[in-house]
Amino acid sequence: MVDDPVATLRRFNRSWSQRVGVLDESFLGSGRPLGPSRLLFELRGGGSSVRELRERMDLDSGYLSRLLRQLESEGLIAVTPDPADARRRIATLTKRGVAAQQDLDDRSDSLAHGLVDALSDRQRVRLAESLDQADRLIRAATVSLDLVDPGSEHARTAVAAYFQELDETFEGGFDVAAGAADEQTLGGATGRFLVAVSGGVVVGCGGLQSLSDDVGEIKRMWVHHDWRGLGLAGRLLRRLEEESLALGHRVVRLDTNSSLAEALAMYRAAGYVEIPRYNDNPYPDHWFEKRF
Structure with missing residues (x-):
């Protein structure tokens, strides 16, 4: 045991x-x-x-x-x-x-x-695998989630990495200029931007904007590929939901693309339900919301 x-x-x-x-x-x-x-x-x-x-x-x-x-x-x-x-x-x-x-x-x-x-050869392999997993979990547990200005260096670094990944993932690429248009709405009194930081290095991010007094929208959810599978995306999502509640929202929405299978599975497991299209974003083909 x-x-x-x-x-x-x-x-x-x-x-x-x-x-x-x-x-x-x-x-x-x-x-x-x-x-x-x-x-x-x-x-x-x-x-x-x-x-x-x-x-x-x-x-x-x-x-x-x-x-x-x-x-x-x-x-x-x-x-x-x-x-x-x-x-x-x-x-x-x-x-x-x-x-x-x-x-x-x-x-x-x-x-x-x-x-x-x-140790035997088999024991050495077990030790290496166990220590690697322990290292990854300890690093994930000690990642800080920091609220920052969406125009800060950390935020821009994270969003640039996120956009690059989308450009490599989406058929036909991703229009960075169009994606950067909402930076102003992710800060100030009605928005939030989080960066996940480990040892001074940005390893994830997520933003929140207000669509109305009662409705928020989660944007720019991203975790570096080396840090996936450790629960960091779930931590970011829960923290953004807490920030949404603090802003007075009773509903939070988000959109995503079917090529992002891990994101789809996470949102559904977190209690998000599919709804009809609610925006004119050209990239998503799934729209979700969650009521508090």
Whole structure:
């Protein structure tokens, strides 16, 4: 019988943190603790802005600044103004930093081999599959759903990815200019726009506009293909329904295309019923509504 998931997660955390040396003052025997070591991992392959690091690592600004100063004092990184925007700072590995990061990689590989080499081939496959699934579920559980302005950078990034997918999916493509026309209605006092964010990266979105005082419409529902099958679309849908209720709507509507089979199944499972066409959108062939 499977334990309570909270108890299972706590037991795994204790076991894993002990075996990988999270609590050691010298992580992986590198001479520095986990925090600065983790930052070195994040800086591989080129520089990152301090803002991107803070979002990706989900760190407090003060703590991140201390980590950056520590690595800078060791000569492992350089923190310089961004040539494109002097208000931003860019952190990059120095030559010594690249060597230190490679040393951490080698130590980490050695530890991982030490953990799995005692297992049979079949056990290794089971472990890899289980950890991959656990990683996906943990990441899905920690995605934040943020209300943003529909003209914000995150919103535009998400909608651009959504439009590109529609263009690749629909026979005859998708007219981006026509799709962008409703941006103004998804914000302000009568609209909402949500982005799903993980580690500073946008992985989904959804919008809501008011068709009347009593009727709302869900728009731009999208989840990155790498994040599908983890319940994120359902979370977005439920949150948009809550926002619709908060705006005073008693009915929420949406439209979709039959080529989006997963979306059709989700809406029906969530209690949406098909209704006649209610708009002049040229792309959908199914129209739904749900009454609260």
